[in-house]
Amino acid sequence: MPATPPTSALRPRLPTPLQPVMDPRFEARDVRLLLKRDDLIHPDLPGNKYRKLALNLEQARAAGHRTLLTFGGAYSNHLRATAAAGRLLGFATVGVVRGDELADRPLNTSLAQCAADGMRLHFVDRSMYRQKADPAVLTGLQRATAAEDAYVIPEGGSNALAVQGCVALGAELRGRTDVAAVACGTGGTLAGLAAGLGPGQRALGIPVLKGGFLGPEIAGLQRAAFGVPGTNWSLDDRFHCGGYARTTAELTAFADDFEQRHGVPVERVYVAKLLYALTVLSEEGAFAPGTTVTAVITGTPSA
Structure with missing residues (x-):
């Protein structure tokens, strides 16, 4: 069997674009909302999936798997x-x-x-x-x-290599946002995103599973990837809607409305919960006036 080609053959779109969103629910609080369109990184490996797999695929190829x-x-x-x-x-x-x-x-x-x-x-x-x-x-x-x-990749792709692959996501946002927010399943994306941000920036994770278990998992992933966990990230566990892939009529209505307002496809398992959480947090006054908040869009409805 011939050697597998390097992961550069996947031809990702990097860096992915930042899209401003004019939304009165944020503007009323003097909060600027940006979308980091990681869903556009690759047609078959959208968003964090490409970033988490890339170094693992290189390792698998290098080891001859x-x-x-x-x-x-x-x-x-x-x-x-x-x-x-x-x-x-x-x-x-x-x-x-x-x-x-x-x-x-x-x-x-x-x-x-x-x-x-x-x-x-x-x-x-x-x-x-x-x-x-x-x-x-x-x-x-x-x-x-x-x-x-076989080369074994853990559930969700989250291991030290995946975390290291997501550092570039944070680096692409240096100097461009105050808060970088992402929906979390296994926590690997948040772990790398936070590590890539610059001074004064912070990462916010919105878990899509209930249980409150992700904090130690993320700290462990950062420890495995970098030796020590970071301190510039936090989680808000209020928006899982009952668990993974579960939804509510309110969340569905919100996602439909967001798509209609802004012409952006809203994936329902992760992205809808993230955008809904940020809207609620903004309305609660969680972000100081003048804050720029970036939502990392990690997938599309078909992904």
Whole structure:
């Protein structure tokens, strides 16, 4: 098998553009809202997915791996991005999917796209999935999928290399914003974003899962990537709407309205919760007058 091409073959759009948004809910508080359009970075690996995978893909290629093995839920954008990267770079891909009951159902659009890009899907029950980081369980999964020599990427792509890959996101915002905000699933993007910002800037994470567990996870990712955790980031856990991929009528109405006002597609799992949170925070007076807030748009509705 020929060597896989370098990740530069993915041809990302860097740096991604900053888009000002004129919204009276922010203007009334003298807050400037910008959108960091990371959803435009690559058609198949939007936003943080490209940034988190790029260094992992380079490492896998350099070490001679031919297969990528990773993990995700039924609607995982990370699985889709990994499958697309495999197709574009010549890696075989294996996706371990949470929920063995899904094996007997027709594939949803996300998993169907993974399969179309060549990913082999392996469904496991939720108990085993929770233990996927256990070395014995991981070895068993690799044997079950004939992927003993695979390069393993964790759920959501979040590891030290992913965090380091997201530093550039913060660096692209140096001197251009006061607050950089991003929706959080596993926390890797926020960990790198915060590390890339300059003095006087801070990062804000909006978790899309309930549980309040992300703080220690992000600190651990920064420690693994840089030796010490940073202090220029915070989380607001109020906007998960009950959990991952869950929504409310209010959130749906907000996202529809934002799209109509500004002509920007609003992805519902992550981006809608981020933009809604920033709107509420602005109306609460959480941002001082004159503050520039940048929302990192990490995906599109089709991603």
